[in-house]
Structures are given as C-alpha cells and as structure tokens.
Amino acid sequence: MVKLRLRENESVQEAVRRFRKMVEYSGMKKELRRKEFFEKPSEERRRERRRAKNRARMNQANIS
Numbered sequence: 001m002v003k004l005r006l007r008e009n010e011s012v013q014e015a016v017r018r019f020r021k022m023v024e025y026s027g028m029k030k031e032l033r034r035k036e037f038f039e040k041p042s043e044e045r046r047r048e049r050r051r052a053k054n055r056a057r058m059n060q061a062n063i064s
Contacts, residue, residue, distance in 0.1 A: 002026055 002022045006015050023029055039047075 002028065 002019065004015060004019045004022065
C-alpha cells in the first residue's frame, strides 16, 4: 500500500505526480495490469519459464 502525506506548501498537482511515481516504483500498477485478466496456471508457468530462459541468456551474454 502506498501512503502519501502532503508536504508543506505542496500543490495538489505536485502531490498527484509524486503519488503516481510512488505507485509506479512500488510495482502495484504492473501487478494490477497482470491480474486484469485471468491467466491459466499453465500459461503462468510457461511465461515464468520463458522469462527465466531470457534471464539466463542475458547473464550468459554479460559473462562472455
């Protein structure tokens, strides 16, 4: 959960901008988008395996 307190002499626009950044950095927005539609468990496992493969490939490229 993201909490925001208005700073002294802070405009509403600045507070909203700060709030949006906090939500973005917390990963909440990404999670909400991911959970927007139901994903079958097999699809989720397939996606995770694909991500792991890509990570391994990138790590291998960085080592070489």
